[in-house]
Amino acid sequence: MPPSIHPVDLIASLRQKHLTPAIVFLTSRRACDEAMESFDHADIVLPPARQDAIAAALERVIAQYPSVAEHPLIPTVQRIGVAAHHAGHLPSWKIAIEELMRQGCLDAVFATTTLAAGVDFPARTVVITQSSIRKARDFTDLTVGEVQQIAGRAGRRGKDQVGFAVVTPSPYIDLGVLTKGLTGHPESIDSQFAISYAMVLNLLKAHPHEQIQGILAKSFAQFQLNRRAESLERKLDTLHVQMEPFGPRVCTDWITQWQTFDQVRRQRPQRHQVHRQESPELSARFHFMTPGRVVGLTRGRGIVLRQYRSKGQKNPMISVLRPDGAVTECPATTVADIFDRVFDCEETSAFPWCSAAAFDELCYQLTELPTRLPILPILVPKDSEPLSDAIVQSMGDFPCPTCPSRPACQKDFTIAHRLRQEQHRHIKSIQALRASLWHRFQERVEVLQKFGYLSPSSQLTEDGEWARLIRIDHSLLITELIRAEAFTGADPALLTGIMASIAHDDDRPGAFPRISTGLSSLLGQVRKLAESLSPYEDPPLLRADVAALAERWIADPNLTWIGLCRLTTMAEGDIYRLLARTLEFLSQIHTLRATHPGLADSASKAIALIRRGVLEELP
Amino acid sequence: MTTDELEQLLAQQPVAVLHRLARGRVHRHFRAGKRRLIELLLQHSSQNLAGLESDLQTLIAERQPPAQPARSPGRAAGRAPAPPSKQPLPGGGEPGIGEPAVSLAAWLEGLGVPAPQPFVPDPWQNEALRALDDSDVVVSVPTGSGKTYVAVEAARRAMEDNRTVIYTSPLKALSNTKFTEFSRIFGSDKVGILTGDRQENGQAPLLIMTTEILRNLLYDAASGEIDVRLDTLGLVILDESQYLADPERGVVWEETIIFCPSQARLLLLSASIGNPQDIADWLSSIRTTPCRLVRHSKRTVPLRAGYLHPNGKLVPLFKTAAIPHGHPTHLHPEAKRLFIEYEEETLPSGRPRR
Numbered sequence: 001m002p003p004s005i006h007p008v009d010l011i012a013s014l015r016q017k018h019l020t021p022a023i024v025f026l027t028s029r030r031a032c033d034e035a036m037e038s039f040d041h042a043d044i045v046l047p048p049a050r051q052d053a054i055a056a057a058l059e060r061v062i063a064q065y066p067s068v069a070e071h072p073l074i075p076t077v078q079r080i081g082v083a084a085h086h087a088g089h090l091p092s093w094k095i096a097i098e099e100l101m102r103q104g105c106l107d108a109v110f111a112t113t114t115l116a117a118g119v120d121f122p123a124r125t126v127v128i129t130q131s132s133i134r135k136a137r138d139f140t141d142l143t144v145g146e147v148q149q150i151a152g153r154a155g156r157r158g159k160d161q162v163g164f165a166v167v168t169p170s171p172y173i174d175l176g177v178l179t180k181g182l183t184g185h186p187e188s189i190d191s192q193f194a195i196s197y198a199m200v201l202n203l204l205k206a207h208p209h210e211q212i213q214g215i216l217a218k219s220f221a222q223f224q225l226n227r228r229a230e231s232l233e234r235k236l237d238t239l240h241v242q243m244e245p246f247g248p249r250v251c252t253d254w255i256t257q258w259q260t261f262d263q264v265r266r267q268r269p270q271r272h273q274v275h276r277q278e279s280p281e282l283s284a285r286f287h288f289m290t291p292g293r294v295v296g297l298t299r300g301r302g303i304v305l306r307q308y309r310s311k312g313q314k315n316p317m318i319s320v321l322r323p324d325g326a327v328t329e330c331p332a333t334t335v336a337d338i339f340d341r342v343f344d345c346e347e348t349s350a351f352p353w354c355s356a357a358a359f360d361e362l363c364y365q366l367t368e369l370p371t372r373l374p375i376l377p378i379l380v381p382k383d384s385e386p387l388s389d390a391i392v393q394s395m396g397d398f399p400c401p402t403c404p405s406r407p408a409c410q411k412d413f414t415i416a417h418r419l420r421q422e423q424h425r426h427i428k429s430i431q432a433l434r435a436s437l438w439h440r441f442q443e444r445v446e447v448l449q450k451f452g453y454l455s456p457s458s459q460l461t462e463d464g465e466w467a468r469l470i471r472i473d474h475s476l477l478i479t480e481l482i483r484a485e486a487f488t489g490a491d492p493a494l495l496t497g498i499m500a501s502i503a504h505d506d507d508r509p510g511a512f513p514r515i516s517t518g519l520s521s522l523l524g525q526v527r528k529l530a531e532s533l534s535p536y537e538d539p540p541l542l543r544a545d546v547a548a549l550a551e552r553w554i555a556d557p558n559l560t561w562i563g564l565c566r567l568t569t570m571a572e573g574d575i576y577r578l579l580a581r582t583l584e585f586l587s588q589i590h591t592l593r594a595t596h597p598g599l600a601d602s603a604s605k606a607i608a609l610i611r612r613g614v615l616e617e618l619p
Numbered sequence: 620m621t622t623d624e625l626e627q628l629l630a631q632q633p634v635a636v637l638h639r640l641a642r643g644r645v646h647r648h649f650r651a652g653k654r655r656l657i658e659l660l661l662q663h664s665s666q667n668l669a670g671l672e673s674d675l676q677t678l679i680a681e682r683q684p685p686a687q688p689a690r691s692p693g694r695a696a697g698r699a700p701a702p703p704s705k706q707p708l709p710g711g712g713e714p715g716i717g718e719p720a721v722s723l724a725a726w727l728e729g730l731g732v733p734a735p736q737p738f739v740p741d742p743w744q745n746e747a748l749r750a751l752d753d754s755d756v757v758v759s760v761p762t763g764s765g766k767t768y769v770a771v772e773a774a775r776r777a778m779e780d781n782r783t784v785i786y787t788s789p790l791k792a793l794s795n796t797k798f799t800e801f802s803r804i805f806g807s808d809k810v811g812i813l814t815g816d817r818q819e820n821g822q823a824p825l826l827i828m829t830t831e832i833l834r835n836l837l838y839d840a841a842s843g844e845i846d847v848r849l850d851t852l853g854l855v856i857l858d859e860s861q862y863l864a865d866p867e868r869g870v871v872w873e874e875t876i877i878f879c880p881s882q883a884r885l886l887l888l889s890a891s892i893g894n895p896q897d898i899a900d901w902l903s904s905i906r907t908t909p910c911r912l913v914r915h916s917k918r919t920v921p922l923r924a925g926y927l928h929p930n931g932k933l934v935p936l937f938k939t940a941a942i943p944h945g946h947p948t949h950l951h952p953e954a955k956r957l958f959i960e961y962e963e964e965t966l967p968s969g970r971p972r973r
Binding site: 003004005009010012013017018019091094095098120122124127145148149151152153154155156157158159160161162163164165166167168169171175176179180182183184185186187188189190191192193194196199202205206207215218219220221223224227468471580581583584587 | 727729730731732733735736738761762763765791792793795796815831834835838841842843861863864865866867869870873874876877890891892893894897898900901904905918919920921922923924925926927928929930931933936937942943944945946947948949950958961962965
């Protein structure tokens with residue numbers, strides 16, 4: 001089975017079911033062009049009467065827009081009644097196709113999904129072949145709104161009783177996305193409010209700094225932020241209600257109180273973990289097993305050489321000198337008696353834990369000991385609880401251990417603590433939501449002050465006064481270029497080249513063989529400046545090939561449109577859009593005629609030179 | 620078609636046709652003889668009678684000489700008044716008894732050109748125009764419902780009161796189309812256009828521009844460079860205002876609305892969006908005039924969804940002829956089967972889709 005239906009078969013089956021005229025949305029421009037090519041040898045030609053009707057309609061359009069006449073697709077359009085309509089075509093061609101579609105001459109139009117919003121003509125049927133759309137170099141699933149916008153083209157008012165949206169599978173399709181899109185409820189839209197440098201300058205020109213917060217508060221962004229803040233506030237209120245049963249205790253802020261108390265309490269046992277295992281007798285007696293002390297073990301007696309704690313379990317241990325001269329390690333628990341007799345013992349850090357002389361001396365003393373020795377009386381604290389004692393001692397600051405509401409606090413703490421954390425989080429985000437736009441505005445103001453467009457008191461400086469008239473993308477780069485006098489003495493062609501490279505935001509490849517040295521060095525400067533401005537403004541692509549293309553169009557007034565198109569691999573429609581956008585940028589520069597007469601003059605010359613050929617013919 | 624009829628029809632077919640029909644429906648059909656195959660297909664038909672029938676008809680039609688394409692199911696309901704088919708096979712027109720899914724013929728029914736009717740504005744269009752007398756209006760209706768009519772009528776009424784009207788659209792191409800259209804309606808001396816690269820008839824009472832241009836005009840007015848056109852401004856129409864959510868350009872719509880002079884009415888025309896009430900509430904909150912929302916979700920021309928298989932077979936996409944709103948899983952069993960078949964055949968096994 002083919003991965004997707006062949007365009008010829010598609011049109012044939014649509015015709016057979018009387019589902020024409022149709023708009024077929026394809027993935028890419030290339031897919032549209034290939035679909036058109038596949039009709040080259042197709043035999044599904046229209047009857048002569050309809051072919052004549054198309055020819056007549058085309059002639060009427062050509063009379064208005066002569067550039068349509070040489071379009072390579074015209075034979076196919078006439079013969080089969082299908083056409084391609086995408087951003088790679090000139091606007092005149094698109095107008096022609098739209099006109100033919102409106103008159104009902106065509107059976108199908110192949111269009112790209114990317115341009116679905118710009119396809120402003122209805123048909124009986126819409127064919128959908130994909131469920132994703134190219135957005136910023138990446139494919140993302142169509143949203144419900146987009147699917148409905150595409151499907152919405154089906155069904156012409158007054159010409160159709162029913163419209164049809166036909167899904168046909170291709171490797172780019174996920175049926176789930178489309179069925180959800182067709183049956184679903186469109187998404188909510190969110191504000192995309194962004195504060196640009198031009199906006200800051202224009203606002204500060206018209207309004208004093210203090211009023212701006214009020215103006216920003218009128219934006220849909222702030223409206224939606226407030227909505228979110230309000231919903232958070234409602235949550236906060238319910239949290240307050242939930243907190244009520246936990247209120248008032250002996251201390252004012254019992255949650256914090258208990259939290260710190262609890263933390264300290266948790267840390268305590270860890271430090272004393274070892275001792276908790278020991279019986280009170282043992283810990284009392286262990287203090288007396290000092291080096292030189294005579295102790296009674298289960299078998300015979302010995303002299304303590306050192307006391308220590310075992311490595312893993314930290315059991316209290318002693319090293320004992322036995323009467324036969326051996327040194328044994330035994331746990332303190334095996335000590336039966338502690339005698340009231342201590343010898344001097346010069347301790348050392350290594351085996352046998354005392355100096356050699358002391359060792360011999362102790363061996364001798366041990367054999368000489370009398371059979372009966374007095375036992376050391378050791379008092380063991382019987383009824384005291386060392387654990388809580390320790391806490392009470394170390395936590396003198398905390399009232400909790402003796403507080404009457406302690407059991408209640410202990411029980412409620414986890415829930416109350418969670419609620420309080422949520423409360424704090426909400427309060428913080430509400431503050432952030434209420435003030436975020438203003439903060440962003442202030443950030444921009446600081447940057448503009450740094451560059452000298454605004455005075456420290458947020459008044460427009462001389463530079464600011466003219467810079468506010470540049471209200472396009474990359475305005476900071478353009479105004480900085482003007483201030484750096486990069487365009488001084490630059491002829492209209494150079495200016496156009498630079499503006500084109502700033503204006504062009506498409507990354508489709510397009511080759512151009514030569515770039516003049518003047519333009520390339522100027523473009524190098526622009527790149528350097530854009531790089532240095534990148535912390536404050538995203539740098540444009542600054543492509544050399546589009547700059548060269550635009551420059552050539554201005555520099556060579558004899559260059560025809562066809563000649564220009566031959567110089568590059570870019571599609572006609574892309575070149576047109578590039579020049580049209582450049583024109584817009586130049587007309588912004590032209591508004592600076594009061595302060596920069598030379599530059600504005602150069603811009604107006606460039607504008608006059610751009611408007612020729614195809615660009616003049618079109619609206 | 621009853622089961623008996625179907626059985627008879629199947630019995631008339633050669634076994635090769637039955638095997639093709641059984642493909643994807645009956646497990647290991649190639650082992651069955653003709654009688655067994657018919658049995659199995661009849662068993663299957665209890666699940667999806669419509670699909671089986673339409674497939675059978677296609678297969679029969681393929682076997683007929685191609686000189687008679689009149690038997691294709693679409694033709695039965697086509698705009699030409701086709702004579703009723705005399706073939707033993709019914710055209711699949713009547714949905715079978717207890718059949719859950721819509722048949723192709725029923726789905727295609729109504730295809731064609733309606734009888735010419737005098738234009739009568741829809742209730743929502745009248746509502747929007749009435750509301751515009753004393754408030755701002757947000758219109759959110761599906762694509763192709765006739766927003767332009769509202770724009771044209773509103774502009775006409777405002778111009779009769781000697782007020783300036785500004786109409787903005789997001790794309791230059793759309794502005795140009797509207798310029799041509801409005802010039803035809805109001806006369807070319809009444810309509811002007813201002814875009815980044817085109818300025819014509821800039822003092823006309825109805826001005827078409829891109830939203831960016833209007834924003835710039837409003838900024839200039841705010842900083843003291845008074846434009847006479849803004850003094851008499853009576854109506855601002857923002858077409859395609861769902862662009863408010865455009866990541867790059869959405870801000871321009873907000874600026875325009877914030878700085879729109881208070882004496883001018885605002886008319887926001889938008890495709891269907893999820894939260895039009897929010898936008899109306901926002902306008903009410905920042906402007907002196909209240910704002911009304913006119914919302915309408917039913918399409919003027921009803922929409923149906925179909926599924927076209929790469930082999931040229933057309934079936935309805937959903938069980939019902941109309942689109943089942945809120946039920947994306949109510950697929951036509953035949954469309955579902957074909958799509959699964961498509962995926963199995965085109966995609967290497969074990970690889971995730973996409």
